[in-house]
Amino acid sequence: MKAAHDLPRSLGMLDATAIVIGIVIGSGIFVLPNLIARSLPSAPAILAVWVVAGVLSFFGALAYAELGAMLPATGGQYVYLREAYGPLCAFVSGWTFMLAVLAGGSAWLAVTFSIYAGYFFPLTGAAAKGLAVALIAALSAVNYVGVQEGAWVQRTFTGLKIVGLLVLIGAGLLSSRTAAPAAAPPLAAMHFGVAMAACLMAYNGWSYVSFVAGEVRDPQKNLLRSLVLGMAAVAILYVSANVAYLKVMTVAQIAATDRVGADLATRTLGPVGGTFVSLTVLLSIVGAVNGCILTAARIPFAQARDGLFFARFGEVHSRFQTPGFAILCGGIWTAILVLTGSYETLYSYSILAAWIFYTMSVAAVFVLRRKLPDAPRPYRMWGYPYTLWLFVAVSVWFMADALVTETRPSLMAFVIVAAGVLAYRMWSSR
Numbered sequence: 001m002k003a004a005h006d007l008p009r010s011l012g013m014l015d016a017t018a019i020v021i022g023i024v025i026g027s028g029i030f031v032l033p034n035l036i037a038r039s040l041p042s043a044p045a046i047l048a049v050w051v052v053a054g055v056l057s058f059f060g061a062l063a064y065a066e067l068g069a070m071l072p073a074t075g076g077q078y079v080y081l082r083e084a085y086g087p088l089c090a091f092v093s094g095w096t097f098m099l100a101v102l103a104g105g106s107a108w109l110a111v112t113f114s115i116y117a118g119y120f121f122p123l124t125g126a127a128a129k130g131l132a133v134a135l136i137a138a139l140s141a142v143n144y145v146g147v148q149e150g151a152w153v154q155r156t157f158t159g160l161k162i163v164g165l166l167v168l169i170g171a172g173l174l175s176s177r178t179a180a181p182a183a184a185p186p187l188a189a190m191h192f193g194v195a196m197a198a199c200l201m202a203y204n205g206w207s208y209v210s211f212v213a214g215e216v217r218d219p220q221k222n223l224l225r226s227l228v229l230g231m232a233a234v235a236i237l238y239v240s241a242n243v244a245y246l247k248v249m250t251v252a253q254i255a256a257t258d259r260v261g262a263d264l265a266t267r268t269l270g271p272v273g274g275t276f277v278s279l280t281v282l283l284s285i286v287g288a289v290n291g292c293i294l295t296a297a298r299i300p301f302a303q304a305r306d307g308l309f310f311a312r313f314g315e316v317h318s319r320f321q322t323p324g325f326a327i328l329c330g331g332i333w334t335a336i337l338v339l340t341g342s343y344e345t346l347y348s349y350s351i352l353a354a355w356i357f358y359t360m361s362v363a364a365v366f367v368l369r370r371k372l373p374d375a376p377r378p379y380r381m382w383g384y385p386y387t388l389w390l391f392v393a394v395s396v397w398f399m400a401d402a403l404v405t406e407t408r409p410s411l412m413a414f415v416i417v418a419a420g421v422l423a424y425r426m427w428s429s430r
Contacts, residue, residue: 100353112281
């Protein structure tokens, strides 16, 4: 091992796009529509909230594209916050994402993988946890031995999940079954807020491609292209899936089922539908977990290079040219979260904390345009400053709404951030 050189730029635009799509599309589109249908009374309202959430997420992606083209370094979001607000903010962001957001999310997805795998063969509690840990270990090993190997897995499983979703959408849209129209009750603003929050979470993950910005070839162009193409593809798939759901099922039927995707497949494809959806979800989760593992290790890598974390995390493997030690430790920590069952609590607590840093990162476009006005900017955020402030305003509303409706998890998010501040103070005083 040695830390004498940086990670090679070996990821192309297709790889970066697969990271965006693969991480964003997990299992949410198959299960979240029922929560949204419980909050919104009509098909137009449901489709509107998915479109609005997609547009807002797209605006956030455009901000990251400007920052990534300006600062195309490994660590992405961590680097943007460091340059805009200083090392304390960057460290706390890295702390939150490394220990809670990405690890907790990966663990949750791995456990969900074991649940859906139970459709094909029965699993006891211990066996289910073992399968989840095995998934984490296998994907960590793939990314340990090479970024190209990790990128190949990402491209493969992202492609398979897109195919699966397209088949599901096509089955719904081409089906002769049509839900009977129903009168819609009045729409309450509070209910729209709940639905919007769920949609924003379904679009979550587009920022993670920034963590590998230092390994993307021609990042000044390819980061923008991957974010635009990736988020456009996700939005089209999400809206199309909901059109298919609403064609075959009424809003009340969607609200009453916990597995909307499986219900649609069973209604349109028959008994084989449940098997098809379970397989699609498994493929989707593999792509999402692989993307999280691929990107997560780059945060402590960047922090270590800045002297804000243990130096070994900043080493590049002499043979595989990956942040091998960071990947290994990340996999072990995620496995611990799976085995202890603490992942669900930790991940739910970290959601608000993550959005704090998303919002600050997007606002960093404004800060850095004033702080570093002469820095080269190969791409400038479209619609600035209106698109930027719209994203920030909605994000502030989203966080305030979470603080009111989910008070305990939201307060715990501030505990995670405060712990990061304390850790930075302790680290700086060494």
